[in-house]
Amino acid sequence: MSVAGELRTRTLGATERSWCKAVPGGTGITVMALLLARPPDADCLQRSLRRLQINHPILNSKLRFDSPANSYSYVTSAAPYVEVRRFDLQLTSEILRNSFPGEYGSIPPFHLLLEHELNSNTWQNPDHSSDIDLFLSSLYTLEDNRWVATIRVHTSVCDRASALTLLQELLEMNGGGKGDSEMELGKEIEVNLPIEEYIPSGQGNKPFWARGVDVLGYSLNSFRLGNLSFQDTISGRMSRVVRLQIDGEGTGRILSSCQRNEIKLFELLAAAGLLATHSSKGIPEGQWEKYALVTLMDCRSVLDPPLCSNHIGFYHSAILNSHDIKGGEDLLELTKRVHSSFETAKSNKKHFTDMGDVNFLMCKAIENPGLTSMGSLRTSLISVFEDLVIDASNELHKGLGLEDFIGCSSVHGVGPSIAIFDAIRDGKLDCACVFPFPLHSREQMQELVDKMKRILLEGTTK
Incomplete structure (x- = not known):
């Protein structure tokens, strides 16, 4: 004591x-x-x-x-x-x-x-x-x-x-x-203790030469990545938020589609974001662009020993994948590609073996913003979270007079163009989509989110 x-x-x-x-x-x-x-x-x-x-x-x-x-x-x-x-x-x-x-x-x-x-x-x-x-x-x-x-x-x-x-x-x-x-x-x-102390023995190991090759690969690949069109790369930045909200009927259809096709909501959201971005740039259909997607994974259940949800701290790890988009893709087919890429990386323990690489590259981008497109500090197009958050109003909420709630994090330094913090609240999809302003304008991001919503609803009617 x-x-x-x-x-x-x-x-x-x-x-x-x-x-x-x-x-x-x-x-x-x-x-x-x-x-x-x-x-x-x-x-x-x-x-x-x-x-x-x-x-x-x-x-x-x-x-x-x-x-x-x-x-x-x-x-x-x-x-x-x-x-x-x-x-x-x-x-x-x-x-x-x-x-x-x-x-x-x-x-x-x-x-x-x-x-x-x-x-x-x-x-x-x-x-x-x-x-x-x-x-x-x-x-x-x-x-x-x-x-x-x-x-x-x-x-x-x-x-x-x-x-x-x-x-x-x-x-x-x-x-x-x-x-x-x-x-x-x-x-x-x-x-x-920090997350590194809980990584299961051997799962975070990577030979020195392999680490060097992967860091170089991540770095070179970044120069080939497409981005959401930048509006203002000069002015000082701050974080802004737009919300993507879908009613109960639409949300039920989306979740049912996920269950039928054995995909996850975050993968569907990511695919819709990729398609909406390609469409928003006015690129002719059939012209390819490569976009980066970061998925944040809560590692608590796979640590040694496993940690419970009330073990407070930072225990997420990032998995970085890139996807080639030509426009006109079927939403569900693209989602299955996103799913396959993520599951392959996860089965290969990339969330542990690449943890140091991703941290290193993030810090290098902070120190040298010129290494990113137009000094934007954008390391990916989209970031999403693997875990589904489900919340429902209860008597406790009513007793406190809780009418609304938003939880998210800022992204106007290094990070994605759009970070999606999704939740199912009272059976309705509610996403806080955080973006760097004025690198992207509120009008631009609202249009993007509206396109994502249309793509989600139209693509899950099958």
């Missing part, structure tokens, strides 16, 4: 370090935003968040940079530190007017506040003379008796699965009154 207030440190793993390089540039700011129709108890919310920090010590860690060693460590205390920043109606309105001068009033404020949080990069110019907070929260006041509660987390300590776990625990605490209970300090504050 540790003494309350005692500090412990752990050096970051390779994947965590790569996120520490990515986040200052604008990729890897994870945000969960909740739209509430009942007045939240801000003090109870803060106590609940502090309980989360105690239950999951990595969330109670701060980031420390050791200049002489050029290394990062998590520094963890038994005492939680999160403070909920509160914004009344006037302050919230000022934020929206100042941050979105041309869009305030035409886009729902909940959506704009999500984007505001994605671009509130407290890690952009870190002060290495002091430890850096990794877990932040805000509470905004809207008109018409609405509130928006947000949690913003550094992605190195919170992947998508972690974010969903935290949301569920937070809702249970506030719905059940557990946020008001006493917090126990002085408990063990060991931080979960």
Whole structure:
């Protein structure tokens, strides 16, 4: 047992370090935003968040940079530190007017506040003379008796699965009154180990020469990749979001098609995105372009030992595949190609053997943006998540007045042109599609998402 207030440190793993390089540039700011129709108890919310920090010590860690060693460590205390920043109606309105001068009033404020949080990069110019907070929260006041509660987390300590776990625990605490209970300090504050420590013996091994060949192959292949048309490659970037939503009938048809054809939803979404991109560029049908697809896979179940979903941290790995698209492909046939490529890579343990290669290339792109097309820092066209998220409203949600929820991460530094955070909510498909702006415009991405929707609905009627 540790003494309350005692500090412990752990050096970051390779994947965590790569996120520490990515986040200052604008990729890897994870945000969960909740739209509430009942007045939240801000003090109870803060106590609940502090309980989360105690239950999951990595969330109670701060980031420390050791200049002489050029290394990062998590520094963890038994005492939680999160403070909920509160914004009344006037302050919230000022934020929206100042941050979105041309869009305030035409886009729902909940959506704009999500984007505001994605671009509130407290890690952009870190002060290495002091430890850096990794877990932040805000509470905004809207008109018409609405509130928006947000949690913003550094992605190195919170992947998508972690974010969903935290949301569920937070809702249970506030719905059940557990946020008001006493917090126990002085408990063990060991931080979960990095993903590299859990890779099964032998599965991450790759001969030195093979690693060199693969890195070279990834690098050379990147020069052959097509991209979604860039709108503005000069201006400073930020993350924006468009939503792809399909009603219950359409969603049921899509899921039934996936089941019949033994494919997964993320593969279908990726295929629709590839076809929509090719179509949006006005390329003559039959003219090929090669596009890169990154699939993020939650590795917890295949680690040694296997980890459960409440093991908070970053335990995803990326599988990179490329696909040749000529336009006019059948959606389901293309989806089967995407499925085959992913399953082959997965069976060959690419999520482990190529983990270091992908991290290395991401860091090289950050350090040398000129290596990417027009310095765009785009490493793929699309990124998707393997795991299907299914959520349904319940009495707890109704009791809290939860009307809407979006969870996603920023991508305006290094990353894809469109990152798809999909979920099935109350039987309806709801995707937050995050993109770098103004590299791509909101109108351009809305058109792309509308095309994806049409392709999904028309391609699954068979």
